[in-house]
Amino acid sequence: MQEKATAQSHKILFLNTLAFTVCFAAWMFNGVLVTFLAENQVFKWGPVEIGWLMGIPVLTGSIFRLPAGLLTDKFGGKPVYGTLLLICAIPMYLLSKADSFTTFALCSFGFGLAGVSFAIGIAFTSVWYPRHRQGTALGIFGAGNAGAALTTLLAPTLLNRLTNNGTHLEGWRELPVYYAIMLASMGVIFFIFADNKKPASSGKTLPQMLKPLGDIRVWRFGLYYFLVFGCFVAFSQWLVPYFVSVYYLPLVTAGLFASMFSLPSGVIRALGGWLSDRFGGREVMYWVLGTSTLISLLVIVPKMEIYSPGRGVMALRKGVVSEINVDSLKIGDQVYKLKPKPEITVFKDDQMLIFPTKQTWQEPVVEVGQTVGKKELLAKGVTRIFFQANVWIFAVLVILLGSVWGIGKAAVYKLIPDYFPDEVGVVGGMVGVLGGLGGFVCPIVFGYLLEGTGLWTSCWMFMFLLSLLCLVWMHWTTSSFMKEKHPNDMRKMELNGRQEG
Numbered sequence: 001m002q003e004k005a006t007a008q009s010h011k012i013l014f015l016n017t018l019a020f021t022v023c024f025a026a027w028m029f030n031g032v033l034v035t036f037l038a039e040n041q042v043f044k045w046g047p048v049e050i051g052w053l054m055g056i057p058v059l060t061g062s063i064f065r066l067p068a069g070l071l072t073d074k075f076g077g078k079p080v081y082g083t084l085l086l087i088c089a090i091p092m093y094l095l096s097k098a099d100s101f102t103t104f105a106l107c108s109f110g111f112g113l114a115g116v117s118f119a120i121g122i123a124f125t126s127v128w129y130p131r132h133r134q135g136t137a138l139g140i141f142g143a144g145n146a147g148a149a150l151t152t153l154l155a156p157t158l159l160n161r162l163t164n165n166g167t168h169l170e171g172w173r174e175l176p177v178y179y180a181i182m183l184a185s186m187g188v189i190f191f192i193f194a195d196n197k198k199p200a201s202s203g204k205t206l207p208q209m210l211k212p213l214g215d216i217r218v219w220r221f222g223l224y225y226f227l228v229f230g231c232f233v234a235f236s237q238w239l240v241p242y243f244v245s246v247y248y249l250p251l252v253t254a255g256l257f258a259s260m261f262s263l264p265s266g267v268i269r270a271l272g273g274w275l276s277d278r279f280g281g282r283e284v285m286y287w288v289l290g291t292s293t294l295i296s297l298l299v300i301v302p303k304m305e306i307y308s309p310g311r312g313v314m315a316l317r318k319g320v321v322s323e324i325n326v327d328s329l330k331i332g333d334q335v336y337k338l339k340p341k342p343e344i345t346v347f348k349d350d351q352m353l354i355f356p357t358k359q360t361w362q363e364p365v366v367e368v369g370q371t372v373g374k375k376e377l378l379a380k381g382v383t384r385i386f387f388q389a390n391v392w393i394f395a396v397l398v399i400l401l402g403s404v405w406g407i408g409k410a411a412v413y414k415l416i417p418d419y420f421p422d423e424v425g426v427v428g429g430m431v432g433v434l435g436g437l438g439g440f441v442c443p444i445v446f447g448y449l450l451e452g453t454g455l456w457t458s459c460w461m462f463m464f465l466l467s468l469l470c471l472v473w474m475h476w477t478t479s480s481f482m483k484e485k486h487p488n489d490m491r492k493m494e495l496n497g498r499q500e501g
Helices: 007-027 027-040 046-064 065-075 076-098 101-126 131-162 169-193 206-214 215-249 252-269 267-279 281-298 391-419 424-453 459-484 488-498
Strands: 306-315 321-323 327-329 334-337 357-364 377-387
Touching: 007 046, 007 101, 007 131, 027 046, 027 131, 027 169, 027 215, 027 252, 046 065, 046 101, 046 424, 065 076, 065 101, 065 424, 076 101, 076 169, 101 169, 101 424, 131 169, 131 215, 131 252, 131 267, 131 391, 206 252, 206 424, 215 252, 215 281, 215 391, 215 424, 215 459, 252 267, 252 391, 252 459, 267 281, 267 391, 281 334, 281 391, 281 424, 281 459, 306 357, 321 459, 334 424, 391 424, 424 459
Parallel strands: none
Antiparallel strands: 306 377, 321 327, 327 334, 357 377
16 A cells, blocks of 8 residues: 555556456456357357356456465566456457357356456555545446446447347357457556556565465455355346346347446445445445345245135035026025136236236136035135236346445455455455355356246345345344453443333
8 A cells, every 4th residue: 555646546546447347348248148149049058058158257257366366466466467458368359269168168268367357456456545545446446347237238239230130140259359359459558558566565475475364354255245246247147138038128128227237336336435435344334235135135026927726605504506607606595606707917018017916706616406515615716916027126126236236345345455454465356256256156056046946036035145144244243343342332232222122
């Protein structure tokens, strides 16, 4: 860290953010491309294969974040960042030649290295700013997450143009070439204009640099980041097939909705950094995790139409069925009123249906001339429940969730320089590894959950449980710390609570 931010600091922050935007756009490339190729049957991939191809680049960008953070702490960000950009351009170009799942996976593993740019940029940005400006600076850098939105917004339109609206499907092979040129150009720009700087810990040995990883806080921060970053990465890709399959939207429209999820989350990260500087990372994370739990719960209910047994009609006494009508039946001189079946209501997606709707009716299960006993079932009840899960309401909730996660990403990385000021590279790299693994693991988990349950909303069930786990762990840790370090304050709080109760 340096004591004061300078014009040179701001220049490096700009270059870091621009390079991160380019890298993140490349890192999320498979979310759009794989969906396009699967939808158009260019390759016959199912949900599991799609999940793997979306997850492989994220895996690469995750597992190499720790080494990248170590290299940045050791040699500075300029040589590491510039080299990374040039290296990632090669497999991105080779992707244009892929003709099978295996070659596609190998190329994806290669250009997935773009994901380690986060660990490099965090460490390289941190050394140029004082401690009280860390949250804001790292939040601005993290706004490069918006690169995901650029891919989900622009790539579907480019694919339509390159393939002549699907009439020349092999045209998709030009798009990876454009991305490769973008990566290589950014690498050259970084080498020309960036200035190098190393942290104070650059002279430490490898064991000394790795020592902070024995602190449980690193792994707790990593779990938070698994949620707010890893799941953000996963849904940046997963929402495209989600909107296509659940709401039958065209690929371009689905990409637009997915970009509406990604873009605010990236941009608002700068606000999250400012809030964390002002109120503290822990306070911000309480709001983030609580909101994440609530929204995940709200979107769990799937779009559905369910028929269930309802209230039936039973005989009051023994007798013979003499008459059956649409709205009644007769046994001897006893008439039983029935609720006739209504016309099934059909709701269209352009209608705003917020709450589930219910229709009930009763259907006779006996015949004329049949002898029935007392309390025997005469007509069964049928209940139809329909829930639209309106696409606009769903989209607003998802966009809000993405924005909340964007604030959470900044809050987590505000905590790192607060607790580990001289090891931001290695700690930030490890937290980035765990967060990035979320982006790898989640699409695969989503694929298996979809296969096993048949419910697209099973991914939100997973989000709810994960958000709740993070919230409970953080609250338990905070409470334990307060009881250990400030027992008198805790006793006063508990006493006041009893008096108020």
